[in-house]
Amino acid sequence: MNHKIITTIESILTNSISEERKTVLQPLADYIQRKVRENQTIRLNFICTHNSRRSHLSQIWAQTMAYHFGITNVFCYSGGTEATAMFPKVAETLSDQGFQIQKLSGTENPVYAIKYAENEAAVICFSKEYNSEFNPKNEFGAIMTCNNADEGCPLVFGAEARFPIKYDDPKVSDNTPQQTEVYAERSLQIAAEMFYVFSLVNK
Numbered sequence: 513m514n515h516k517i518i519t520t521i522e523s524i525l526t527n528s529i530s531e532e533r534k535t536v537l538q539p540l541a542d543y544i545q546r547k548v549r550e551n552q553t554i555r556l557n558f559i560c561t562h563n564s565r566r567s568h569l570s571q572i573w574a575q576t577m578a579y580h581f582g583i584t585n586v587f588c589y590s591g592g593t594e595a596t597a598m599f600p601k602v603a604e605t606l607s608d609q610g611f612q613i614q615k616l617s618g619t620e621n622p623v624y625a626i627k628y629a630e631n632e633a634a635v636i637c638f639s640k641e642y643n644s645e646f647n648p649k650n651e652f653g654a655i656m657t658c659n660n661a662d663e664g665c666p667l668v669f670g671a672e673a674r675f676p677i678k679y680d681d682p683k684v685s686d687n688t689p690q691q692t693e694v695y696a697e698r699s700l701q702i703a704a705e706m707f708y709v710f711s712l713v714n715k
Contacts, residue, residue, distance in 0.1 A: 513580065513629045516610030521580060524704040537705055540675045541712040543653050544583070548713055554578075554586045555652035559668065563592030563639040564599045566657040566679045566698070572606060573703045575635055576628040577710040588635070589652070591642030597621045598637055599683075605695040609703075643669060677705070 529537075547554045556574055560567035567590040578586035603624055607613050612627040614634070625634035640646055642654070654671035657679055668674060679702060685694035 513576075514610045514612065514627075517576065517628055518610075520609045520700075520703065521576075521707065524700055524707060529705060529708055533705065534708070536677055537709050538712075539673075540653065540655065540677065541709045543673050543675070544586075544709070545713050547585075548583065548715065552585075553651070554583070555589065555648045556586070556655060557589040557591060557642055557647055557652045557668075557671070558655045558657055559591055559593070559642045560656075560658040561593050562596040563590055563594075563641075564596050565602055565682055566702070567592065568598050568602050568637050569606070569699050569702045570655065570657050570677075570679075570706070571637070572611065572626055572628070572635055573699070573706040574709075577703070577706040579629060579632060580707070581710040581713065582715060583710055583713055587648075589647045590637070591640050591644055591647050593641065595621065595639045595641050595644075597639050598624060601682075601686075601691065601695050605692075605699050608696065609699060 544554055558567040558570040558574070571588045571590040575586065575588040597620060603613050606626060614625045616623040616625055621639050623636065623638040626637055627634045648670065650670040651672055652670065653673045653675060654668040656674065656676045658681065659678055679698060682695045682698040685691040
């Protein structure tokens, strides 16, 4: 794994996760544990309204933490209830935290390749609906990362389990002097919680 990512992970180990949040995260850990125990492929689809910020951060950190803890057969995806574009500050934030990022297209909805380890395939990120052809059609866990998606998507077609794990939108800081700090904080919060989830899983 990239050395800077390891440094970032080490910096979040002391982050306190409240008992309330641990209760929210436990069902996802239980789902992953059951899949590991039954030797099944683990597909996690992180869903937010626009698939532009929180869902991408969650997808990347979940994939990274699965690798960090040696949990195999984990494939992380993201999607929205509508497609927009991955917000550029997300890529910048992840780059600052150690990820190697290559922008593969410069369209209105750019495609990014994001690498967390030298010998692992890059995670391909772009905004898409959760049921896009790029994402799994069934046998996946749906993680709802925002209130709007959770309320506006009462049924996630194909999902065998659903987990409301919501994060405050860093978008509130856009065009303010606090933007870099807020995006970094949200990314690290998600990283810490995905670290916690995968730390509970016995291989």
